[in-house]
Amino acid sequence: DSGVTQTPKHLITATGQRVTLRCSPRSGDLSVYWYQQSLDQGLQFLIQYYNGEERAKGNILERFSAQQFPDLHSELNLSSLELGDSALYFCASSEGGNRANEKLFFGSGTQLSVL
Amino acid sequence: DAKTTQPPSMDCAEGRAANLPCNHSTISGNEYVYWYRQIHSQGPQYIIHGLKNNETNEMASLIITEDRKSSTLILPHATLRDTAVYYCIVRPDTGRRALTFGSGTRLQVQP
Numbered sequence: 001d002s003g004v005t006q007t008p009k010h011l012i013t014a015t016g017q018r019v020t021l022r023c024s025p026r027s028g029d030l031s032v033y034w035y036q037q038s039l040d041q042g043l044q045f046l047i048q049y050y051n052g053e054e055r056a057k058g059n060i061l062e063r064f065s066a067q068q069f070p071d072l073h074s075e076l077n078l079s080s081l082e083l084g085d086s087a088l089y090f091c092a093s094s095e096g097g098n099r100a101n102e103k104l105f106f107g108s109g110t111q112l113s114v115l
Numbered sequence: 116d117a118k119t120t121q122p123p124s125m126d127c128a129e130g131r132a133a134n135l136p137c138n139h140s141t142i143s144g145n146e147y148v149y150w151y152r153q154i155h156s157q158g159p160q161y162i163i164h165g166l167k168n169n170e171t172n173e174m175a176s177l178i179i180t181e182d183r184k185s186s187t188l189i190l191p192h193a194t195l196r197d198t199a200v201y202y203c204i205v206r207p208d209t210g211r212r213a214l215t216f217g218s219g220t221r222l223q224v225q226p
Contacts, residue, residue: 100147100206103161106160
């Protein structure tokens with residue numbers, strides 16, 4: 001158990017809909033990272049938040065947004081869903097977010113299926 | 116980000132050492148080498164990381180060449196539960212420090 005909690009574990013929805021994925025980082029961790037893993041793209045970094053503020057952006061679509069709340073949990077919002085958005089979405093956390101010598105701990109993921 | 120090159124797949128006999136190579140010839144400065152693994156569709160699991168010196172923990176050993184252009188992850192006594200995709204990642208020490216995953220090595224431990 002990494003200490004990172006993601007909910008829900010599975011989500012099935014239809015095209016055009018909007019969903020919210022939730023992540024609770026390990027106790028004491030200030031950074032949260034979101035990753036997408038699809039069969040053809042592998043693990044892709046989406047976005048990082050540090051202590052409530054956006055720290056880095058990766059390959060995140062404009063239809064996707066995220067935020068980190070004062071209690072440090074994070075939510076990833078996916079809107080106008082398309083079939084191609086079906087993927088595993090992972091959240092990771094780290095203590096700081098500003099050091100290269102820092103481990104990331106991953107949650108068990110949310111499996112999103114868009115039908 | 117420094118690019119890494121890993122063989123797409125490897126086999127190892129149960130109980131034997133698994134040696135997973137990684138080439139990172141463009142590594143520079145204070146970039147760290149990280150190893151993660153992903154078992155089936157579970158979340159990636161941290162294994163080990165290092166900068167210049169060899170490192171060992173309860174899971175594995177990391178051997179980094181003196182010029183830092185390549186490294187080897189060693190699982191000393193592979194078990195069936197070590198069957199997974201292993202990712203070698205070079206993490207920048209400036210700018211965006213999120214881990215960038217490549218395609219990794221699929222290690223199959225054979226009974």
